[in-house]
Amino acid sequence: MAEPLRTRAPWPLRIYVRLAWTWCRALAQYPASLVLLTVFVSLGALAEMGAVVIVFGHAGELAGFGVAEGLLVYGLSATAFGCADMLMGSVERLGQHIRTGAFDTMLIRPVPPLVLLATDQFTPRRLGKIVPAAAVLVLALVRCDIDWTPARALMLPVLLVSSIALCCAVWTASACIQFVATDARQAANSLTYGGQALTEYPLAVYGREVVRSATFVLPLAFVSWQPALFLLGRPDPTGLPDALRLAPPVAALLMCAVAALCWRAGLRRYRSTGS
Amino acid sequence: MTSSHDDRPIIETLGLSRDFTLREGPLLRRRRRTVSAVRDVTLTVRPGEIVGYLGPNGAGKSSTMKMLTGILTPTAGRVRVAGLEPSRERTRLAARIGVVFGQRTTLWWDLPLRDSLELTRHMYRIPAADHARRLAELTDLLDLGPFLATPVRQLSLGQRMRGDLTAALLHGPELLVLDEPTIGLDVVSKAAIRAFLLRLNAEEGTTILLTTHDLGDVERLCRRVVVIDRGTLAYDGDLAGLRASVPAPRVLVVDLAAPAPPVEVPGGTCVRVEGPRQWLELSDNPAAVIAEITRRHGVADLTLREPDIEHVVAALYRGAVPSAD
Structure with a gap:
């Protein structure tokens, strides 16, 4: 009773940090491997970025977006997905944990199993993705012609947090498919990595149906496209209402609620393995 | 640390059942078949008991254990463990019971045993002073001293089992649930673990429920034996009664x-x-x-x-x- 709500509220976060730190210490047992993998991950991220530059370099402009604006969209998308991958990416191994019975051992702890799952094999090598992406984002923010009103400056961190939360929710919700089919990791990846590929380019380059479904069904448009429109202060070339660009926090909250429902439903119908 | 010695059962099930729906056959003509893994199990365990839960593979042992620990939600029936409903209050229950799966470890593979146990302290939110005292006790009883600083991946099976037991007991649970705790262990390790469990039960009154295929475990530990077969209870009584009831020749x-x-x-x-x-x-x-x-x-x-x-x-x-x- 001596502990008021103040200490109870951040508990999952505290134990998250504790567990993630423990995994990092375990990884430090193999420093060479960690460094090499981080380097390879960054090389992969740089290659993706190169592709964006080449595409825009050849096309000059896509849907009214030049190289700098294109890199802004890419930077927002890659930073958000990179952070989400580091924070929640491990949830995609849910099916594997169910098959090996390791998920059962997570359920017998007085810690939210999602925290245990998300921190499982937490690795700082994913910084190899985040650091280049964030560098591109900063560069694009400087190079783009952005009218830095106080509202925009204040909204930037809000947009980033929303994007990361949205991506985390997409990761979690799609991992929940594995409660039903434990070998559905590839299906989940089509949403997570596929979603990332979708958000790396201005959404206007895609067809109308893609834009609509990425806005109203799986709200990936709010990861990079709508935030970019907000920052650049441009009218939406796809013809959707301009007010949508203020909606990323709402989309993120909604998607988090959907992910939480999926997770709870999945836990309830969890069947464990035979042994 | 010691559990309350009132007469309220620590485990109580009433008509506990669990069905699984299997989908069989090719995709288009898939048929659904319902298999009942546990059927109408009614069981009461009082504080301080040591109960062996036996049965052949696939009889429903693990499914029962998983319903008792809140991993599985029952299809029908009632279950209460330490006064809680496991599947709904799983996290709260987890703080009051200890669970060890003999076949898988909950320790961190690459970390020294001591660090894994320290992490357990944070997960169970045990005050540092309590943790230190409890760890010292368990280190003494289970002779962990020589390998507390060894990474878990380098421990022998017997040492790891002792580590897992420690991790499950640091928070002083009222009930210890063990799934094949001596599987794969050598005679000396088995004896050490059995002696420890008896002492834990006698000194702290910890209730112990274990599944095993090892007669030695049952004979040495269990005053009461519950046999489950094809999902239903086949026997509930002491070991001598079980022996006497079955014409199994020496x-x-x-x-x-x-x-x-x-x-x-x-x-x-x-x-x-x-x-x-x-x-x-x-x-x-x-x-x-x-x-x-x-x-x-x-x-x-x-x-x-x-x-x-x-x-x-x-x-x-x-x-x-x-x-x-």
């Missing part, structure tokens, strides 16, 4: 001085011959049979084998006896 293994045709003695039936070694199922006092054999043959060695629990259980679920409740 076997005399005889090493004769030289190979011979099957020995024929009153009270013994030869069931197997391998060179000079013969196996006799006893229906009578072994002393008389042994005397008769040694009178007739040159005997190099003799071993008397108790029926192992697998045989007793197998005979039980062939429907040989009614439940002795």
Whole structure:
């Protein structure tokens, strides 16, 4: 009773940090491997970025977006997905944990199993993705012609947090498919990595149906496209209402609620393995 | 740390059942079939008991254990553990019970055992002073000292098991649930773990529920045995009652001085011959049979084998006896 709500509220976060730190210490047992993998991950991220530059370099402009604006969209998308991958990416191994019975051992702890799952094999090598992406984002923010009103400056961190939360929710919700089919990791990846590929380019380059479904069904448009429109202060070339660009926090909250429902439903119908 | 010794059951189930729906056949003509893994299990365990939960593979042992720990949600029936409803209050229950799966570790593979246990302290939110005292006690009892600083991946199976037990007991649970705790261990490690569990039960009153295929575990630890077969309870009582209820003969293994045709003695039936070694199922006092054999043959060695629990259980679920409740 001596502990008021103040200490109870951040508990999952505290134990998250504790567990993630423990995994990092375990990884430090193999420093060479960690460094090499981080380097390879960054090389992969740089290659993706190169592709964006080449595409825009050849096309000059896509849907009214030049190289700098294109890199802004890419930077927002890659930073958000990179952070989400580091924070929640491990949830995609849910099916594997169910098959090996390791998920059962997570359920017998007085810690939210999602925290245990998300921190499982937490690795700082994913910084190899985040650091280049964030560098591109900063560069694009400087190079783009952005009218830095106080509202925009204040909204930037809000947009980033929303994007990361949205991506985390997409990761979690799609991992929940594995409660039903434990070998559905590839299906989940089509949403997570596929979603990332979708958000790396201005959404206007895609067809109308893609834009609509990425806005109203799986709200990936709010990861990079709508935030970019907000920052650049441009009218939406796809013809959707301009007010949508203020909606990323709402989309993120909604998607988090959907992910939480999926997770709870999945836990309830969890069947464990035979042994 | 000690559990309350009131008379309220620590485990209470009423008509506990769990069905699984299987989908079979090709995608388009897929049929659904319902299999009941646990059917109508009613069980009461009081604080301080040590209960062996036995049954062949696939009988529903693990499913029951998983419903008791909140991993699985029951299809029907009621279950209460430490006064909580496991599947709904799983996290709260987890703080009050300890669970060890013999086949998988909950320790961090690459970290020294001490660090894994320190992490356990944070997960169970144990005050540092309590943790230190408890860890010192368990280190002493389970002799963890020599390998506290060793990474878990370098521990032997027996050492790891002791580590896992420690991790499950640091928060002083009222109930310890063990799934095959001695599987794969050598004789010395088994003995150490059994002695520890008995002491834990006697000194702290910790209730212990364990599944095992090891007769030694059952004989040494369990005053009460519950047998489950094809999802339903087949026996609930003490071990002697279980033995008495099943006509599982003891076997005399005889090493004769030289190979011979099957020995024929009153009270013994030869069931197997391998060179000079013969196996006799006893229906009578072994002393008389042994005397008769040694009178007739040159005997190099003799071993008397108790029926192992697998045989007793197998005979039980062939429907040989009614439940002795």
